[in-house]
Amino acid sequence: MNPKVCIMLSDCSACSGMGKADTERIVSLLSQESAGRVILIKSLCGDEARKSLSSVAVGGCDRAVIGQWCPADRTGKAPNMPKSIDPALVEIVDLSLTSDKAGKGNVERTLGTLAQAAARLSLAEPLKERKIAFASKAVAVIGSSGRAVAAAKLLASHGMQTKIIMPNSHSMKADRIEVIDESAVQCLSGIPGNFRICYTRKGAETETDAAAVLLVGERCFADVKPPKDSKIMVTPLEQFAERPTGKVGGMVFVDDLNAFNSEADVVVPAWHMLLEAAKTAAKNNLADNIAVVARDVKAAGLLELVWKEAAEAGVKFIRYDDKTRPKIEKGENLISVKDLVLGETLYLQADVLVAPITTRPWEPVFIEKLFVPSDWDFKARSRGPQRGVDQSSCDGVFLVGYSNFAKLTDEVEPELSSTIVQIAAMMRQGYHIAKAAVAEITEAKCSGCFTCVRTCPYRAAEMNDSWKAEIIADKCQGCVNCVAVCPSKAIELKNCTRPQIAKEVAASMEVVQ
Amino acid sequence: MIIGERKPVSEIEKMLAGKKKILLSGCKTCVAISMAGGEKEVAELASALRLISARDGLDWEIEENVVERQCEKEWVREIEPKILGADCVVSLACGLGCQTIADLYPAKQTYPGLNTSFLGVPEEQGVWSEKCLACGDCIMFETGGICPVSRCAKSMRNGACGGSADGKCEVNLDTDCAWNMIYERLKLQNRLDLITQISAPKDWSKSHSGGRRKIVRKDLLIQPTDRTDMEVKK
Amino acid sequence: MSKINIIAFVCENHALSALRAASIAGETLPESVKIVKMPCTGRLETTQLIDTITAGADGIIVVGCLEDNCFHDVGSMLARGRVNRIKDLFKDIKMEPERVEMINAASVSGAMLMLKMRQFEDKVAALPALPFKGAIK
Numbered sequence: 001m002n003p004k005v006c007i008m009l010s011d012c013s014a015c016s017g018m019g020k021a022d023t024e025r026i027v028s029l030l031s032q033e034s035a036g037r038v039i040l041i042k043s044l045c046g047d048e049a050r051k052s053l054s055s056v057a058v059g060g061c062d063r064a065v066i067g068q069w070c071p072a073d074r075t076g077k078a079p080n081m082p083k084s085i086d087p088a089l090v091e092i093v094d095l096s097l098t099s100d101k102a103g104k105g106n107v108e109r110t111l112g113t114l115a116q117a118a119a120r121l122s123l124a125e126p127l128k129e130r131k132i133a134f135a136s137k138a139v140a141v142i143g144s145s146g147r148a149v150a151a152a153k154l155l156a157s158h159g160m161q162t163k164i165i166m167p168n169s170h171s172m173k174a175d176r177i178e179v180i181d182e183s184a185v186q187c188l189s190g191i192p193g194n195f196r197i198c199y200t201r202k203g204a205e206t207e208t209d210a211a212a213v214l215l216v217g218e219r220c221f222a223d224v225k226p227p228k229d230s231k232i233m234v235t236p237l238e239q240f241a242e243r244p245t246g247k248v249g250g251m252v253f254v255d256d257l258n259a260f261n262s263e264a265d266v267v268v269p270a271w272h273m274l275l276e277a278a279k280t281a282a283k284n285n286l287a288d289n290i291a292v293v294a295r296d297v298k299a300a301g302l303l304e305l306v307w308k309e310a311a312e313a314g315v316k317f318i319r320y321d322d323k324t325r326p327k328i329e330k331g332e333n334l335i336s337v338k339d340l341v342l343g344e345t346l347y348l349q350a351d352v353l354v355a356p357i358t359t360r361p362w363e364p365v366f367i368e369k370l371f372v373p374s375d376w377d378f379k380a381r382s383r384g385p386q387r388g389v390d391q392s393s394c395d396g397v398f399l400v401g402y403s404n405f406a407k408l409t410d411e412v413e414p415e416l417s418s419t420i421v422q423i424a425a426m427m428r429q430g431y432h433i434a435k436a437a438v439a440e441i442t443e444a445k446c447s448g449c450f451t452c453v454r455t456c457p458y459r460a461a462e463m464n465d466s467w468k469a470e471i472i473a474d475k476c477q478g479c480v481n482c483v484a485v486c487p488s489k490a491i492e493l494k495n496c497t498r499p500q501i502a503k504e505v506a507a508s509m510e511v512v513q
Numbered sequence: 514m515i516i517g518e519r520k521p522v523s524e525i526e527k528m529l530a531g532k533k534k535i536l537l538s539g540c541k542t543c544v545a546i547s548m549a550g551g552e553k554e555v556a557e558l559a560s561a562l563r564l565i566s567a568r569d570g571l572d573w574e575i576e577e578n579v580v581e582r583q584c585e586k587e588w589v590r591e592i593e594p595k596i597l598g599a600d601c602v603v604s605l606a607c608g609l610g611c612q613t614i615a616d617l618y619p620a621k622q623t624y625p626g627l628n629t630s631f632l633g634v635p636e637e638q639g640v641w642s643e644k645c646l647a648c649g650d651c652i653m654f655e656t657g658g659i660c661p662v663s664r665c666a667k668s669m670r671n672g673a674c675g676g677s678a679d680g681k682c683e684v685n686l687d688t689d690c691a692w693n694m695i696y697e698r699l700k701l702q703n704r705l706d707l708i709t710q711i712s713a714p715k716d717w718s719k720s721h722s723g724g725r726r727k728i729v730r731k732d733l734l735i736q737p738t739d740r741t742d743m744e745v746k747k
Numbered sequence: 748m749s750k751i752n753i754i755a756f757v758c759e760n761h762a763l764s765a766l767r768a769a770s771i772a773g774e775t776l777p778e779s780v781k782i783v784k785m786p787c788t789g790r791l792e793t794t795q796l797i798d799t800i801t802a803g804a805d806g807i808i809v810v811g812c813l814e815d816n817c818f819h820d821v822g823s824m825l826a827r828g829r830v831n832r833i834k835d836l837f838k839d840i841k842m843e844p845e846r847v848e849m850i851n852a853a854s855v856s857g858a859m860l861m862l863k864m865r866q867f868e869d870k871v872a873a874l875p876a877l878p879f880k881g882a883i884k
Contacts (some may be wrong), residue, residue: 449545479789484825487546487551488541488551498795501790508754553792564840
């Protein structure tokens, strides 16, 4: 079957800078080389022209290249094509980049660009995006604090069915809110609109469905306990302002209670909150000695000002690293930490120890299953493919508060409102568009080497029960990286195959000899 | 798996002087997974050689092929017509695959396109490191599953040498001291008693130092034996 | 009519947006550059880069997203690794490594992209001609 490409060239001289003679010469030269049809059409920036396109005679061609002189964006929606043309096989070529804007005709370049597009299209397959309707009508909110409850209430007030999954117990009765309390999330899987959340509740494993998930960055898993048998009073950072004041000898702010446990991983959850609280404590003279002990002392951007104010108010900043953790001295109100710069051990008076109980967004269930950002430094690679501020790399999973990245406390409220708007828009749409072109693995060729599983930014490649890789079509974004890395050439993605690329490259060079 | 690296193309180019029909033979097993001699690498080498041929007017006819496992005679015999039809073969398999072709077709010139490097594991995508020297006498049950023969620069047998500092090897500061790792591992497993135990020197005759090794499993032989139970050599 | 062929492999994300930005700003693509689009520059294999030269290209530009901001996370980084591998290969076989270059473009960098393409075109035009036009398909 020899697919016939219809090449439609816009005759608009205003944007092309070409006179009628040149345009007609292009049509005539192209007709000689092309198996399909070559016609002149009116520029598609006008409504009339777009409508009239559906009645153009294309002589049995099933695919079309439209050469436009203005950038494709300016022409608005895709035009209605004649019946025999498959809408999935239409390509609008932007000739504006190759037109000589000084008004001189550029017949050869236009010829080349159109011929190249036709060559590419001749090998193309009609691929259509798939609409997958949402199975559930609910939004799941995962979080343990007042903020999570507030988020759920806000969602419900906008008419959305909400489920809130939290580790603590909560007796809340509200319209459209299902409270799943005393539960720990174990696994999150599925595709946007069709998420499945597995959790354990009172020892039993259960699941629930949701169309969208909102992670509210309070601690989802309250597993870090303050040290026992110590004269030191531990205050949660989040409730620092409510602590009964009274001047103490020493107050130490630490970034993570896990710092005292040399076996545990330390993360930097709420650095800015730590800074603010320390600054407030110093300014309000809550202690003779105030120190901040943290693994990563970051003071970039806005935080620099806060850091400066805190330092000027007398707060001491001490860094520890993963190998030398601070220790709570037994029986004393003292915390010892090795000063990495001087190499000496410092003893800090700590009548009150202030530590965050917030956010561990990097719980394995979120990182591994949904690629939720796990580094507050916002590094793209650990964060996954490019997203908006309140989105994880998985469509349909939204983040608010500290589970996203550190920000000043009073920024969280408006962020929640804007995130709700996004969730509402997603729920209103009611369907997820799965990519047209997805990677496909030929099982027989797969050598089970895991290369594609490691490479895929969307975690769409997985090993199946026969120890062969397979692509989860609904997760695949068609980025085509797996095709290139597979050592066994077992993966292919339609419309980006090796023969297609080679043919297009060859066609791009034909004209220049 | 066996880890190898393709030789520089300029080195392979020199081997092909005066040849016309060249067969490139890769392997789908270890070298494919270690991205050195599989189908894609064969294609890459073919493209590079075709570029040289076209540029320098050498008129090479390059044929690309990959076998399932080049160290097995049966797989190599499958491509016999291609081997016999070529002026020479460039094997992109490990040294084993290259020799399988060379031994089966001794009149044909078979060249190694790969440098076979070591027995190694993929640490992460794109990084392979040596972890076994095939010493023939594994003592990892005493070292918490860490091989000091391959992972210690001096293959020390009873603890770190004096050059170990901050957990790093004095030979290469990027390398972890194997014995430090063994200590930490045995500590984790509550088996530090193994560290204080002195182990006898290794029997190196079982390694390659004792000569080229061969294993014969009489229970697996298909070839006949004579009445005295001596195997009949072919 | 230009005497050299430059193939620019352009990703459909930030690089294509950069091209559009250039077009809207009234820029024109350098005469010898032909654009071949793909979903991500990570699609390009080293073999394809070599074959593009033997198919008649005098120079190749790979235009991808900024490396720490690749739309598909890993693509432009992998592409750069492969471009560097080809440069090393070319050095080894006495072909000019400057014939293959990687450009990372932000979606608004239309002008920068056009400038770099023009500079590349000049550089390649100054290199000795390659004998491959039409030699191998």
